[in-house]
Structure formats: structure tokens, C-alpha cells
Amino acid sequence: PxxxxxxxxxxxxxxxxxxxxxxxxxxxxxxxxxxxxxxxxxxxxxxxxxxxxxxxxxxxxxxxxVKFAKGEEPMAKIVARAKKAEIPEIAEQYDQPLLQLLVAVCREQQRESGDEPFFLSSRTVEEYLGVNHVTAWRWLRGLQHDGILKLVQTGTQAGHKASRYRYLAEL
Known part of the structure; x- marks a missing residue:
């Protein structure tokens, strides 16, 4: 420190x-x-x-x-799996391919986390999907409104903690 x-x-x-x-x-x-x-x-x-x-x-x-040793990039692996997998049926309601991919990423994160909520920040979405972090934040909020995600714990900017979500759609 x-x-x-x-x-x-x-x-x-x-x-x-x-x-x-x-x-x-x-x-x-x-x-x-x-x-x-x-x-x-x-x-x-x-x-x-x-x-x-x-x-x-x-x-x-x-x-x-500790789930991932230093140097492992769990998010990169999760995004790669999401890109290879079929888009979740629930994501087909969206026109934007990157938003559909975000739903798939959330599904993969939930699969990885099992019964526990997963961490995801708008900055991480920006980094891996290439959308502005404000757009990413709006999309994450929209997925909550549509009943695809549930916010379990709000992240903190000061503590550098991402929000925790639970994917509610079919895995």
C-alpha cells in the first residue's frame, strides 16, 4: 500500500x-x-x-x-465465451448488437459466479465492448428495468468497487 x-x-x-x-x-x-x-x-x-x-x-x-490469479483476465475470457455463444433469447428484443452482447456477457458472468451475484462496472463494459461508460451505465439500468438484471449492491467510485448484479433471465 x-x-x-x-x-x-x-x-x-x-x-x-x-x-x-x-x-x-x-x-x-x-x-x-x-x-x-x-x-x-x-x-x-x-x-x-x-x-x-x-x-x-x-x-x-x-x-x-481468490477466483482468479493475478495475470488471468477473467473478463476477457467471459466476453470471448459470450461472443461464441448464441445470443440469449431475451436479448433478441434489442436492436443493437452490442447491447445484445452485454446481455450475453451478463449471462456468462452469472454462469461463472454460480449462485452469487457478479461484479460489473460501466467502465469494464466500456473497456471490453467499446461503448462509452455513460452508455454502458444506461444500458445496465435499462436491463434492470426490463427485468434481466437485478442490482444487488451499488458500487462505489471512491472504493473502486463495481456494482454487483444477478442475471434473472434463463441461463
Whole structure:
């Protein structure tokens, strides 16, 4: 971390980096503790939560939740799958191919997330589908109005958290 209020997120990102190292990807937590201790020692100057145990417990929680190692581009894979798959029947009501693709991307994200809601931001839609982020935001709102998506949790710009959605149409 380079400043306050970054520790929790940075610990999760550190976990993603460790998952990218084949020798550590499936390592038991007991083997990772000394590595996390070194990370914590280096981060001490920049974090307000000083006790190691707080960082360690956060790491343990995050380690279990890492779905994609650093360097994996889950969204690129999801978009590629959505492009190869048939457009969902519910998306055929829309004239714009990119909006139809957005519905397919949401379906693929829900498939990937199982029963859990998935994260998606208008900036991510902009990056992967090439539409302006304001248009992406309007489309995501429109899909909610049409009963295709349900907003489960609103994202935060300050916390760099994407909104969480649930795809309601047939998977």
C-alpha cells in the first residue's frame, strides 16, 4: 500500500499474486504465513492497522475468495465465451448488437459466479465492448428495468468497487 485505507484491498491483490505462482497456488495457509509477515513488515509504514494478526486474518479470508490469479483476465475470457455463444433469447428484443452482447456477457458472468451475484462496472463494459461508460451505465439500468438484471449492491467510485448484479433471465 502507498497510503491509508488500502490495506484490505492490497492484501487481496497480494493473494492473487501468490495464486499466480504455481508452487504457492494450492499451498496451505501455514506455508504462506511467513510470506504474509514479510509483506506486512514492508507495509507497516503505510497502514493504520498495525497488528499483524489483522492483516493475517484478512489474508486468510481473502485467500479463500481468490477466483482468479493475478495475470488471468477473467473478463476477457467471459466476453470471448459470450461472443461464441448464441445470443440469449431475451436479448433478441434489442436492436443493437452490442447491447445484445452485454446481455450475453451478463449471462456468462452469472454462469461463472454460480449462485452469487457478479461484479460489473460501466467502465469494464466500456473497456471490453467499446461503448462509452455513460452508455454502458444506461444500458445496465435499462436491463434492470426490463427485468434481466437485478442490482444487488451499488458500487462505489471512491472504493473502486463495481456494482454487483444477478442475471434473472434463463441461463
Amino acid at each position: 502507498t497510503g491509508n485505507s488500502q490495506r484490505h484491498r492490497k492484501i487481496f491483490e497480494f493473494g492473487r499474486e501468490l495464486k499466480a505462482i504455481p508452487a504457492l497456488a494450492e499451498a496451505p495457509l501455514s506455508e504462506l504465513k511467513p510470506i504474509v509477515q514479510r509483506w506486512h513488515k514492508r507495509a507497516l509504514a503505510h497502514i493504520r492497522t498495525k497488528p499483524f494478526e489483522e492483516s493475517w486474518f484478512d489474508f486468510c479470508e481473502g485467500w479463500e475468495k
